[in-house]
Structure formats: structure tokens, C-alpha cells
Amino acid sequence: MKTYTGGCHCRKVRYEVDMEELTEAMSCNCSICSKRGWLLTFVPASSFRLLQGSDEVTMYHFNKNKIDHIFCKTCGTASYGSGSDGEGNVMMAINVRCLDDVDLSTLKINQVDGKSY
Numbered sequence: 424m425k426t427y428t429g430g431c432h433c434r435k436v437r438y439e440v441d442m443e444e445l446t447e448a449m450s451c452n453c454s455i456c457s458k459r460g461w462l463l464t465f466v467p468a469s470s471f472r473l474l475q476g477s478d479e480v481t482m483y484h485f486n487k488n489k490i491d492h493i494f495c496k497t498c499g500t501a502s503y504g505s506g507s508d509g510e511g512n513v514m515m516a517i518n519v520r521c522l523d524d525v526d527l528s529t530l531k532i533n534q535v536d537g538k539s540y
């Protein structure tokens with residue numbers, strides 16, 4: 424396990440994530456991912472710690488409101504989000520682009536057909 428740090432552009436929102444060494448990320452073609460350009464990885468909520476910025480974020484909901492699309496009120500960066508895995512477990516969606524010291528060019532990008540779900 425490795426601890427990654429990340430957050431938004433203006434640094435009001437900062438978090439830590441415990442996960443295996445990152446070797447791949449998900450690129451989704453659903454309506455919001457395609458506009459926002461996210462590269463995502465998912466972790467259990469217990470592996471995610473928001474260090475600062477809980478008052479600095481706001482949320483966007485659409486469709487069935489299943490996912491909290493969280494973003495910084497100041498800089499607009501959507502560095503993470505949260506939702507359920509379908510079995511009631513809270514999962515955090517981490518925007519890999521917002522992690523510190525990750526070389527995106529080394530990651531295997533898996534295309535996910537979220538549009539069809």
C-alpha cells in the first residue's frame with residue numbers, strides 16, 4: 424500500500440488516499456466524465472481522508488443523484504467524488520489527475536463505456 428496526496432488547484436481541498444501503487448486509471452465516456460475529462464480510480468471510503476476543505480466544496484447532482492460530484496467552490500476542480508458501489512458500500516472516486524507526483528503518461532488507461540449504463 425502507498426499513501427497518495429492530492430487535491431484541487433487552489434489547494435483549499437487536500438486529501439490522502441491509501442491504495443496499491445497506481446498503474447492504471449479509468450476513462451469513462453458518460454455525459455459528465457466526457458465533459459470533465461476525469462481519469463478515475465475508485466477506493467473504499469475508509470481509504471480516503473479529507474485533510475482540509477470540507478467547507479470549501481460543493482456538489483453537483485444529476486440523473487438519479489447516486490453520485491456526489493464534489494468540486495471546489497473557489498477553483499472548480501473536481502478532485503474527488505463519492506458514490507455507492509451498488510451493494511451499499513461507499514466508494515470514493517479519485518481524480519487521478521489531481522494526485523501529486525503521478526506521471527499520467529505511465530498509466531494504462533482503461534476505457535469504460537459509462538454512457539451505456
Ligand SMILES: [Zn+2]
Nearest residue numbers: 431433495498
Ligand atoms: Zn480549489
